């Protein structure tokens with residue numbers, strides 16, 4: 001039986017010296033969001049997570065096992081070559097190949113210049129991917145359904161790259177299902193974290209978008225509208241992570257963090273009340289933050 005889509009993380013620690021030196025692997029959160037969203041809607045979806053795999057043979061085994069109609073690969077700039085290599089393999093297995101994520105959003109043509117890639121999904125992926133899978137279920141009308149679809153880029157009949165406008169509707173961040181962490185080998189990630197770093201940490205996203213608009217990044221995946229989740233939803237997710245995985249820390253991996261001090265205070269209050277207090281780290285520059293906010297963070 002074939003599945004609707006195999007989502008692919010093209011990062012192989014075994015092939016990536018820089019990542020191996022760091023040894024603080026993070027699972028592909030974007031794919032886990034897509035996986036949860038598609039699964040909730042009843043699609044057959046699996047994730048191939050290259051992180052702890054040996055190499056292309058494992059990817060081929062996954063293609064043979066799941067026989068996916070679509071292979072969807074996530075991409076950041078340093079992984080381009082690997083993404084295209086996996087796309088080529090997927091094509092040999094007659095899958096329809098989609099790439100998405102920050103780099104294809106930034107430069108769709110770079111991927112579509114390679115004939116192994118059939119389609120790019122740019123910007124926020126959930127709704128666009130659902131519409132692409134639906135369109136593919138009706139092959140006769142597929143081309144016409146895709147022509148006007150926002151959030152995609154494709155080659156037209158003459159081979160020219162067409163980039164449709166981005167989707168103007170953004171998902172409500174509180175209605176997103178929690179990332180499908182069960183679709184990857186989380187225990188292996190935690191084991192590596194404990195062995196290499198002395199504690200177990202998982203990443204979490206509490207907001208999407210960034211209001212600042214630095215020129216080189218303003219059209220990034222989640223755009224300039226800043227949406228933050230409700231404190232209650234974040235606390236519920238953290239509590240479930242503590243209970244399920246017994247973690248020691250969180251890593252908040254948003255486009256921008258810590259810009260709403262009131263929200264962080266509320267998080268501290270609700271986390272204490274619900275016994276969901278956990279130290280966290282974030283990606284932002286400490287110099288940018290006022291000291292009270294760091295105090296709140298440290299009190300969590």
Ligand code: B12
Nearest residue numbers: 026029030072073074076077100101102103121124125253
């Ligand atoms: C957290 C983060 C990290 C973390 C964790 C990464 C991880 N494995 O989860 C760490 C610190 C490890 C990291 C490392 C790096 N990062 Co980083 N990171 C981010 C950050 C801040 C958030 C990413 C995230 O989790 N977003 C939340 C999820 C939900 O969103 P998402 O992944 O984009 O997925 C959505 C869409 O993109 C789309 N989508 C994604 N994949 C796919 C696939 C398909 C098929 C489809 C249809 C859709 C789709 O749908 C998802 C849901 O809407 C972004 C900033 C940003 N604006 O994106 C930078 C960012 C992705 N990182 C970037 C870079 C450059 C790096 C590094 C190369 C840095 C370095 N020099 O080492 C490494 C590369 C790591 C690797 N080997 O892949 C750049 C990428 C630029 C580019 N053109 O590719 C970004 C955009 C930052 C920036 N503004 O420059 N990063």
Ligand code: SF4
Nearest residue numbers: 210212213214217255
């Ligand atoms: S995410 Fe960072 S680089 Fe991008 S617009 Fe916001 S502040 Fe600027």
